[in-house]
Structure formats: structure tokens, C-alpha cells
Amino acid sequence: MHDVLIVGAGPAGSTAANLLAQAGVRAVTLDRDVFPRFHIGESLLPIDLPIFARLGVAMDRTRWQYKQGAEFIDERTGEYAFFSFADGLDGTPAHAWQVDRAAFDKMLADVAVSRGADIRFRERVTDIAIADDHVRVTSDRGEHRARFLLDCTGQDAMLGRGARTIAPLHELGRAAVFCHFDDLAPDVRQELGDQGNIKVLIVEDGWHWLIPMHGGRLSVGLVKWRGKLDDDAFEAALAASPLCRRLTAGARRSDTRTIRNWSYKNTRPSGPRWACVGDACAFLDPVFSSGVSLAMLGAERTVDALVPALAAGREGAADLMAPVHASMEVAYVSFEQLIRRFYHTRMVSHLFFARTPDPMLRKGLISMLAGDVWRDDNPFQDMLRGSRVQPQRVTTPNE
Template sequence: MPPTNRQYNCIVIGGGPAGCTAAALVAQAGYTTLLVERDALPREHVGESLMPETYWTFEKLGVLDQLKASRFAKKVGVQFVNNTGRESQPFFFRNHDPHESSETWHVDRAEFDQMLFDNARAKGAECLDKTRVLDVLKTQDLVTGVRLQSDGQTVDISSRVVFDCSGQQSLLANKFGVKQVNPNLRKASIWRHYRGADRDESGGGVKTIISHTRDKQAWFWYIPQADDLVSVGVVADNDYLLKGRGKPEQIFAEELQKCDGVRQRVEGAEPLDDLRVAKEFSYSTTQPAGDGWVLAGDAWGFIDPVYSSGVYFAMKSAEMASECVIDALRLDDPSAERLGAWNDEFSAGTKWVRKLVHAFYSGEFRVGKFAMEHPEHTAALTNLLIGRMFHEDVPKLFDDLDPWLERMIAEASDSEPDDEMVDGAPVLA
């Protein structure tokens, strides 16, 4: 159905975690808010593993009790498997911080996103799915609304702020030419779900498992979920994974045979008929906001799935940007400067995760060895994996990690060092 009004204080594009967070917080502050999602909800989506630091945004949204009562699998840690199939000890987040925020969930994104969508409606936003944004409306350089298509009708809706959380569709970033694909992270992924695969719940919950293939050309995620399902995906350079190798089903099977850490876990399990592909998904934007518009979530940028940061970045950026939107509406000043004031702090935090991603893809990131040589940085590294990217100790980590990694790359040989355990401590990668 079309929107009930023709004018709102804020229009939010995209009904994923970022859009639902933005709509809920702006509406809760007392401003008329319209949230539109182009697809019919509920709908499947990749990105089921959450970072523990999402806890604080969930608390602000008022959905923690729903999550605690949900059927979602409780995530208590991570585990890494090297290219030889050797496993690290499980790394439990609560050993770093015993607060309940150190445990989170592996979610069914269809159900999770629907919960957040319903929460935005409960907070006062008008929420519509099956509604496409055809264009944005402008008066000179000021964005003043959107043109929508809903139930076969095309309508122009005005607003004081357009909040783009359209995900990798990146509607405004593409329109205004501010999206840039990362040339050093041109990755692709193929993923599917299995029923009846291995499920280790030692430690009181499930873990995200990251496993390299034997040739280290690719890595797999392994994410146990509710209802005896496991999400399994392979990630590699786009050209290596998808070009000239046949159908995605065949490529997935070939890479699985080279990944003992995952292949053994899915033996005898039932692969579901839901294989999907994504490519060249790492990108950034050169401008977070303009007059009358602001970006958040994947519409602002996406780094890589390796550390499960996507949903946390989406929700945290939307939370921070929402504060700027509320401020702009209160002062009647929807300028680029005011709407984008959140960006510097957020970018300063996410750049450390970006650096850790590049370290992972160097092929020589031996965290056990690094921790042995620099035990003073173990807490900072753990903070990054949990999502505490704004912690004051994190920048100091890279003062030593960068030169150490350069030395490891220079010393790299065909043999793999046996550093999976250091004084009984778990290896993180």
C-alpha cells in the first residue's frame, strides 16, 4: 500500500538492520518517519553471525529481551582452522569480558530483520515493504524527498532528510557517484545452508568457524544456526573464484574438497537448494552525507565478511547517524556538515578492522606467534574481534603488528610454522 502521508520528517530507504535501526531511533525521538523496503518481508539475507558489541545497540532499540527469548543460536566464540586442517582451541569471548554482552547470536536473517522492522513500527515509524524508490527529489543541491512505487502506484513523497540504508544497492552513493570499490579486496563468495552438519556446543553455545583451504586461495565460514542448520560460504578473489570455472555449484564443491576444516563437518549432511553468489562486495564511499541526505550501513560501505562485522557496522553506523539526523531535524538544519558529523569517529574505528582484514589476506597472519612476541596487545586484538573498535588501545596494536607482518611476509617459505598453540592460548587466526 502507498504511504499514508505525502510529507515526513525522515524517509529511510532499506528495511535491513541499518534501516530499521535508523527508523526506530528517529521515530522514537518524535519525528515522522517512513521506512521503505523494496522486497517482500521476510526475506533471506547473508550475514548471520553477529559481533558481541551489537548488544549495546540492541539495548538502545529495546529488543534485547526478544533476542534472549528467541530461538536463535547463541554465539559464544570463534574458532580458526589453518590450511592443513589444524584447529585452534575455541576462543570464548566471555574469557575476555564476563559481561553478558560478550555473548551474541547466529541469526536467521529473515526472522531477525523482520523483528527489527516490526520494532521500528512499534517505535512509531510507518513501515512499508514491496515499495521501490525510483528516484530522489531535489531542489538544486538539496534532496527534498523520493519518488516511490508501491502497489503499482507512483507517488512523490517529500521529507526533510532522506536516510539511505539501501545496503549494497547503494542507491544514493551510486546516483551521486561517491561509491568506490576497493581494488585490493575484489572478493566474491558462494554460500548455502546444510541441515544435519556437525554442531559443537561445548562452552554453552555455538561458534563461528573460519577455515582456510589447503592452497590458501580461499577461506570458508561455518555458522551453526537454529533448527539444525549451518550456513557455509566460501570467499576468495573474484577472478579466482568465478571466472572460467563453470557453475557456482561446481566451484563450491571443488573448494569444499580443499577445505578439510569444513568438508569433514558437513559429511553426511543435507545441502539445501539455496546456493547464492555475491561478488566485489568490498567498497567505501567518499562522502557520507549531503544536503538533505545521509548514508549508513552497507550503503555507506562494506569491508569483508571475515570477522562478521557487517551487521554490527550497519547498526552502529545507523545509530550514530541517527543522532545527527535528530540533531538536524531539531535545529532545522539538514546540511551535509551536520548530517555527516558522525562519519569521522566511525571511520576512525572501522579503519582498524579494515587493517586487520588486510592482515588476514596477507596469508602470513599468525596470531599465536604475534601474541607470543607481543602479549601486551592480546586485549586490543580481542577488542577488535568483539567489535570494540573505538577502544583506546586498538591503534597501539598496529604500531607493532604492521612491521611484524611485513617481517613475516618477507620470511615466508613453503613450510607452515607450527604455531597453532602458544603457551595454551588459543590462536585467533
């Protein structure tokens, strides 16, 4: 009998495994893959820096691309804006990192193991059963029992999809088509590497990402919230962008990949003896790079609630994770509202590209872009709360 079973060893699972091991909790983590394995989502946020320190994760320029901020570009109008994280509200961390997710996720898992975590790869979970006094997980290698279960299965969202509680968030990004470019021209490598900023190119009904990475790689993707999105649409968008053509000229290109079924919430993210964490709980359009950060921070908050509950024998309480979900909902709602304004209002023109923006609103926007959303002195975030862009009603698919 373990204390905790974790399904999935990505950023959420490895963070939980690391912190549980540090707390002396008997936990085992199962993942169907072997790391490193490919994953998209390469742009991190400054709000990650404190959790990196707590995990014992060392980030430096010899392995990862330093990220100073974010650039927003509309090539149709010539408008441009640069936001340096260092210009946010007081206390907002001043930089972030761009990472190769295969190497980054393996590093998180390796650090967790070095802290005492038990992570087992190439073990596929086939069934989960929740009883009154324990949880049982069946895998292709055998059976495991524990006092509590964490679903960290990412967008597979094993519990949510099994219970049909995954509800789409309409009018946000619904898919992405992307590839990588290697062996960039030396002048391009220097240009991109100096600041390491993510570049967001605004296009009709969507946006491009351009993410410089360590070693001269450039990740390029296209996200749209409506309209046709396939390989042909991606090729057309690349050809139509002078910046994309210039930065990738002569570079070696990877195969094109597509990911769909983005933007959703799990309408029942926890229950007695179980909780969903990270993308298994919710996933938003990645325009503001919130996925990895919210996964790791959600795991941290979940573990901080779970450890004392295990010690007191209260881990079976149905409302154990209610404070965690309330805390994470602040971030999910804030980012969802920011994304909806990005797509469906004039916010980009009026604030992002404003010649003389309100200085405090701009600082508040930068802190939000940094993921620093759990504070009560951000006038921009207060504005989002006070005038929400209403989505369609979120329901479970079987309602």
C-alpha cells in the same frame, strides 16, 4: 511533508526508523521487498548488545544461536586458535549471536513498528531528487517529500551507484559462494551448538565460513580475494576440507548462491539533506563479521546527530554528518587494516596461531573481533594504526 525518508528497511533502516520513532520524529521507511526475505550475513558481534537494548530487541537462546567467540583453523598445517569474547579488554561485551537474517531483519522491522515507526513494504523507489529545502522520493506508488533522506539500501547503494561514487577496495574479498546445510547429525548439532562459534577455515587466497545457527542449520561459504571463484571452486573447497565433510555428512543441502561486488567505499557518503548509512556507505570483506554491526551502529550515530538538527532547523547543513563519518571511519579503517593483514601478512601465524602470544595484544585483538573499536586503550589497534598495509589508491570509477 515528512521529517525523514528512509529508503531500505534492513538492519540500518530499521534501526534508524526505531530510534526516530522513539524521538518523535515523523519518518517513513520504504522497502521494495516484503519481509521476511533471504539475506546473507548471519554472524553478529558483541558490540551489538547495547544497541539491541536501546532498540528494545530481545535476543535469547530459544530463537537464536548463542555465539561465544571465533575459531580460526588452517587444515593444511593443523594450526588452530580459539578466541572467546569474554577474554577481551575490560568492558568488551562477552558474547554475540548467530542469526537467520530473514527472521532477524523481520524482527528488527517489527520492533521498530511496535515503537511507532511507519515502514511500508513492496514500495520500490524509482527516483530521488535533492532540493535546497527538501528531498523528493518517487516510488511505484507515488511521491514523498521530506526534510532529510537516509539511504539504507545496502549493497545496492542507490545514491552512491547513481552518482558513481562507489570505489572498490582492491585486494580484499571480491565475492562469496555459499549454501546452507540442514538436518545435521545429532552429535554435530550438539558439538556446534555448545559454543556456537563461527569457524574460519583458511585456504589459499581466501577463507571458508562455517556458521552454526539455531535449529540445526549450518551456513557454509567460501570467499576469495583473487583466483577463480564459482560453483566448481566451492565444491572443490568443500571436498578438500575434512572438517566440512564431517560436519555436513548426511545433511540436507540448499541451492548454492553467489554474491559479488564486495569490498568498496562510498567516496561521498553524505551531503545537504541526505546521508548514506550501513552498506550504502561502505562494505568490507566479511571475514570478521562487521557488516550488520557497523550498519546498526552507523544508523544509531546518524540518528543521534539528525534529531537535534531537525529540532533546530539545521538539517540542511552540508557538514552535518561529518562527525558521524569521522566516528565510523575509525571502525572502517580498523577493520580494513585487520583484513589486509589477514590476507597479505604473516599476522595469522605470528599472532592468531602463536603458541605464546603477547597477552595484551591478544586481548586487544579479541576486543577488535568483538567490534569494540571506539576505545583508546587497545595496544593491538594502536599497532594497526601505526603500521598500515597500504591499499591501492581508492578513486571513484569516473576519475
